[in-house]
Amino acid sequence: MGKIITIKVDDANDMAAYMAMPQGKGPFPAIIVFQEAFGVNNHIKNVTDRLAAEGYIAIAPELFHRTAPVGFQADYSNFQEVQQHYAVLTNSLLEDDIIGAYNYVVRSEHVIKDKIACIGFCLGGKVSFLANSILPLSAAISFYGGGTHLLVDRALNLQADHLFFWGGKDHHIKPEHIQTILDAMNHAGKNYINSVISYAEHGFFCNERPAYHPLAAQEAWGMVLAFLKNRLTID
Numbered sequence: 001m002g003k004i005i006t007i008k009v010d011d012a013n014d015m016a017a018y019m020a021m022p023q024g025k026g027p028f029p030a031i032i033v034f035q036e037a038f039g040v041n042n043h044i045k046n047v048t049d050r051l052a053a054e055g056y057i058a059i060a061p062e063l064f065h066r067t068a069p070v071g072f073q074a075d076y077s078n079f080q081e082v083q084q085h086y087a088v089l090t091n092s093l094l095e096d097d098i099i100g101a102y103n104y105v106v107r108s109e110h111v112i113k114d115k116i117a118c119i120g121f122c123l124g125g126k127v128s129f130l131a132n133s134i135l136p137l138s139a140a141i142s143f144y145g146g147g148t149h150l151l152v153d154r155a156l157n158l159q160a161d162h163l164f165f166w167g168g169k170d171h172h173i174k175p176e177h178i179q180t181i182l183d184a185m186n187h188a189g190k191n192y193i194n195s196v197i198s199y200a201e202h203g204f205f206c207n208e209r210p211a212y213h214p215l216a217a218q219e220a221w222g223m224v225l226a227f228l229k230n231r232l233t234i235d
Helices: 042-053 080-086 091-106 123-132 148-157 175-188 214-232
Strands: 002-008 014-020 028-034 057-061 111-121 139-143 162-167 192-197
Touching: 002 042, 002 057, 002 091, 014 042, 014 091, 028 042, 028 091, 028 123, 028 214, 042 057, 042 111, 057 091, 091 111, 091 123, 111 123, 111 214, 123 139, 123 148, 123 162, 139 214, 148 175, 162 175, 162 214, 175 192, 192 214
Parallel strands: 028 057, 028 111, 111 139, 139 162, 162 192
Antiparallel strands: 002 014, 014 057
16 A cells, blocks of 8 residues: 655655555555554555544654664664664754645645645654644644653644653653653643543553554554544544
């Protein structure tokens, strides 16, 4: 269903992305899919394909494009392999990538310009929060976004309703980190849904990880689809 495209980020950098198109003539709402730390791998491509099957144009940009080859994927058991790429991703560079992906989408004749959303997983969960603070989105979703609590100063700038997912058994993201985010959202008066699945671990949505929890993944996906439908349906 999908294909590899090239996105212009700035004069020095091009960024590959995986794109999947729905069937039909369109135009369609669009969703930017932000990767885990392990690259735009089969899991992220599968999410992108599933969103296209639901009627959305979906693209997953390769955020490690400055330091990794096109198509880079790392094994889930080897985080050391991604550290060199992860370490150089400053918020400023991520913003460049976010804007590049958004510009590509919004310029497409197949996209409904005011019906664009984003979703992200792990690293991408944080990036989704960052994107919501700089783009005129209609919806944003974060799955277990580690480090999001370090971006709470951005809460005042969020432009779309935000859906958060966390695993209650997540040993990487502490409850106080989640509370810091919720406090910032409440202080900023922003609309959000916070879903903590008590029986799930970090990475519960990915069927290629040991932490995969089929029930939690299925229930979260149902909420994702409802959240997107309510905010991306054509008026």
